[in-house]
Amino acid sequence: GAGVSQSPSNKVTEKGKDVELRCDPISGHTALYWYRQRLGQGLEFLIYFQGNSAPDKSGLPSDRFSAERTGESVSTLTIQRTQQEDSAVYLCASSLDSGYDTQYFGPGTRLTVL
């Protein structure tokens, strides 16, 4: 694909609901990253995939957060029982492989939990 795409671009949900955020990386990129960006704050690393496995899940803030990747392509980030503090922009990035430095970012999904 031309770039990293994410969907939805905006998501408004009620507290306690589950949400799924999707990321389509650049075709051929084996590494995929999820970040969270709260308003006025820097990017916060959540999880990274090399292929379909996740060697580093250290950034996931709680067990309500999970992510999976299939076919070394699409990834979904799932947040269960959303809380208001989960409101943020969730950014996905991909790179050729985990040792390749340049990460290409998607436009993000803005999540608002009411």
Place this chain on the structure above:
Amino acid sequence: KNQVEQSPQSLIILEGKNCTLQCNYTVSPFSNLRWYKQDTGRGPVSLTIMTFSENTKSNGRYTATLDADTKQSSLHITASQLSDSASYICVVRSGGGNKLTFGTGTQLKVEL
């Protein structure tokens, strides 16, 4: 704890003027430092990457410097344009892994 601090937090300049953004880091071991530009509502886009041995690197009107001794980097923008209005984020990679530490960014606004 690895940290990246940027200053100023925000900046307003007139079109055509130059500006310099600062980044101080305490990341160890250091691998490289990258400056990203993030337009409103978009994902960050890489501008430059600096490794330990590089002191300065240019990309058009953007010039980045790195002082590995003082752990400081700067991004200089010359002859600013309205399209330079964005958040500029300093990101430092620690050696041996995929851990990136992001600064909170400098919000630049270029006005007529």
